[in-house]
Amino acid sequence: MTTLPIVVGVDGSEPSLRAVDWAADEAVLRGAPLRLVYASLWERYEGESLADDLTKPSEQVRAEDIVATAARRAQLRAPDLKVTTDVLPEEPEYALVRESRDASLLVTGTRGRSGIAEALLGSVSLIVAGHAHCPMIVLRGNHDNQTRFGTHGRVVVGVGEKPAGSAAVRFAFEEARRRGVPVEALRAWRCPAHETTDHPLMSSEPARLHEQQAVEALRAALQDAPADIESTSHTVEGHPRNALVNASHGADLLVVGARRRPGHFGLQLGRVAHGVLHRSSCPVAVVPEPV
Incomplete structure (x- = not known):
């Protein structure tokens, strides 16, 4: 082949x-x-x-x-x-x-x-x-030699809305295997303002729910992860773009997915991937994600 x-x-x-x-x-x-x-x-x-x-x-x-x-x-x-x-x-x-x-x-x-x-x-x-x-x-940031001699020794992948079977996650693990480094899976979450409440005993409940959903998304994304590759997962409160840009400072490669809709001829990149491409401190991999 x-x-x-x-x-x-x-x-x-x-x-x-x-x-x-x-x-x-x-x-x-x-x-x-x-x-x-x-x-x-x-x-x-x-x-x-x-x-x-x-x-x-x-x-x-x-x-x-x-x-x-x-x-x-x-x-x-x-x-x-x-x-x-x-x-x-x-x-x-x-x-x-x-x-x-x-x-x-x-x-x-x-x-x-x-x-x-x-x-x-x-x-x-x-x-x-x-x-x-x-x-x-x-290629973003000071990327010289980072494929062969990674500075930070990790690949970071952003976990999106449909984590199960994610092409971006598979790509991240493939790249990590080639480099002999671990994968860090990241999922950001936010609690919409209309879901918060002024009652001190209830104010944390909506946030806890959204954080738990992020944890479950990470679990789904990593359920088929290769056993021979070390991986960690983290949830971060805030905008996904900012969370991934911050993570890029300690990564050799940042992987994000981009939804591809058949028959759609406009730019199919997404706001998160668009923002990361402008601000990442390391090389960014944009992986097509079929809808």
Whole structure:
């Protein structure tokens, strides 16, 4: 059976090259090939006069140099790794979403080469994360070497509304096994204001109920957890986004799920995943969760 490649979106920036490093390490852990993709609509900016020019457009030459440099970097890091490259003359978000159909994992950095490019790349990462067909890693924080040499030695996973059979939880345990580290499952809970009461003897009851529901959700999420991987579970009072961002400070990888609704063409990311992608202090894995 052929192992699907890990696909990395590269643009020549230092963050994208660090993403190549991270993905190369991950590919070694998985025994998977690495595919490096540069996508840009350079034809839009080169002008129609190039149509009659027999030489390659300058942006295409530059793109080929970028992927070649990235490939050399990956091979230096992992000499036995199979690396392929491609230059695609199209919008990067469309190209990467399409690439995710035949990938085991999609990896991107977070910033581009300038202020405008930073905003563009950020929007590309968000769009792709909301539509990718495979799990996607968005590199956040000081992530250098964290795949091979984890700084904190743990993978954190956020447990969502439908914890049983969660693809995000399965992915977290798979990544933890590859790294030889434990998993921390986290579930946040809040007591709506309309459920509280001014009576001192009754004020804690609604909160206790919501906390117990969070405990039960964690139990359901971990009921099929592999016995050979150490795991812990925690409930946190507060907004899920804030709880996960706080947990990211002590994690090598933060895993969240993103619901995918068939036939829905809008951004399918969710507010929690969206917020975590903006604020996490470690790499974030966004895992599609079929409805």
